[in-house]
Amino acid sequence: MTYKDYKRPGVEPIWCLGCGLHVVFTQLSNLFDELEMEPIVLSGIGCTGRTAGYFNLDTVHGLHGRIIPLAEGVKRARKDKEVIVVSGDGDLLSIGGNHLLHTSRRDINMTVICVNNSVYGLTGGQLSPTTPKGAKTKTTPGGSEIEPIDAQKILMSNKRYFYARTTPVHVKYMKEVIKQAIEWDGFAFVEIISLCLETIGKTMGLKKPSKMYNWLEENFRIVENKQVLDDFELGVVKNG
Amino acid sequence: MKKILQGNEAIGLGAIKAGLKFYSGYPITPSSEIMHYLANQDIEFVQTEDELAAVNMAIGASLGGMKSMTSTSGPGFSLMQESIGFAHKIEVPLVIVNVQRVGPSTGMPTMPSQGDISQARYGSHGDYFPIVFYPNSVEECFKYTIEAFNASEESLSPIILLSDAFLSHLYETVDIESINFKIKQRHLKPLGDEKRHFTGLLSKGGIPQTRNSDLYKKWIQKMKEKIEKTSKNYEFFEYIENKDSDTLLIAFGITSRIISPLKENYSIFRPIRLFPILEEKLKEVAEKHKKIVVIEMNEGQYKNEIERVLERKINLIKQTGGSLSLRQIKRELDDI
Incomplete structure (x- = not known):
């Protein structure tokens, strides 16, 4: 197989031109090809929620917020298969937040990839749990007054954990940490910061993909051997 | 040999006889004895964080190839409604037990009711055609749990088994060995080795068709006919x-x-x-x-x-x- 064979024929992604989700999908396909694996891929609802359906594998597009428990059920029945969830920040950290707490605590051997676009994109740009403080959205016209959620700290509330943060601009690094997550024996969570161009990108003056990618490259840096990642740091924190 | 069994235990035992391999549930009166019974069986068992996780995990395990069940009472059954529609849409076999108590809301948790009849039929959004059984004895709790599994495998849909606080807590003598039943085997291929896409969206061959009214009309008719056809094999009454x-x-x-x-x-x-x-x-x-x-x-x-x-x-x-x-x-x- 080549990475192109991982794309389901007859369907084109709904994602905007230049959206980081294209990069995530292509690099996941590359990685599956390199690792010669045919995982079960599952997604929730939202722009990222469409990811599973674009893979030419056995895939599930679940309910909003409920894909982690569904994937846990699949994994418990198919312990021989790799189970990978790809979903958004609203799906995994807001409506589905409770399930992240508990499936990670049960330390189920699966990988959850959270594409954090910092907004509810598919519904038109409302405040999401990861929207930066001060950012203007459809539902925070005066700027958000609350701090965003820190997924890293949720994972770190467990004794065993694997958390990685990357962006689609750091392509090689993104692939490397996803590979590590898949190989991690337990629950692994990868957060990919990839701001929505059309909504929050627009209000931040980063609507053009080139501007967004430059912004990600200039503001985020890869760090190693840290216990806790600070804001704008990319890396892996784990305890096993 | 005759044994003294409780209604809820008989549901658990019936599920095991039907080939149950996965159970997920969240404690709630008056259904909890079902999960107590199944926690002691040789199956994959999970006490989940809530009923939303319980039903979705059971859906996932069933897709993964295990006969699956969850059980609850009114408040939890309400939480499961969105997922019941999803299970109908993606056509996954599943058994959901609702031991009815007095509602609405927290109501009278230990008292029997039959207040979820409409919810069992119409609780999820959109149109769908559920199969619902309601036994009236401990022996029937056993028997119709097995039939619920059979109907779910045959119709590829979630089957609702209703009980109530009275029936579920009733103790009666039952001679299990004397009860004849057939078991329907799983024919849906387990998730993992094909190239299918299970989605709540209206779709054709795994590809979303979310503005195709003609396709919807054909699809809903097919769903209706499927349930009608299966139901013919489950004409239970007295x-x-x-x-x-x-x-x-x-x-x-x-x-x-x-x-x-x-x-x-x-x-x-x-x-x-x-x-x-x-x-x-x-x-x-x-x-x-x-x-x-x-x-x-x-x-x-x-x-x-x-x-x-x-x-x-x-x-x-x-x-x-x-x-x-x-x-x-x-x-x-x-x-x-």
């Missing part, structure tokens, strides 16, 4: 005719047990499959009687269904607030 009576009593679940002495004076029809409604049988039986009385523990949820099907006036005797009284039922029958 009918006791009293030739001297012009009045037909209709009752199900624990209510039908309470009124059973009335067979001396009335005909009694007891649907075990509540949905799809046993239309033909009901019409046939109704024709022989001048008066029809539905006796149920709610404000008339099933009575309204019967009225719609038979297109005639139906009397209602309601037993609400968790209490059941044969004396009161008799008194009201005399007034009718």
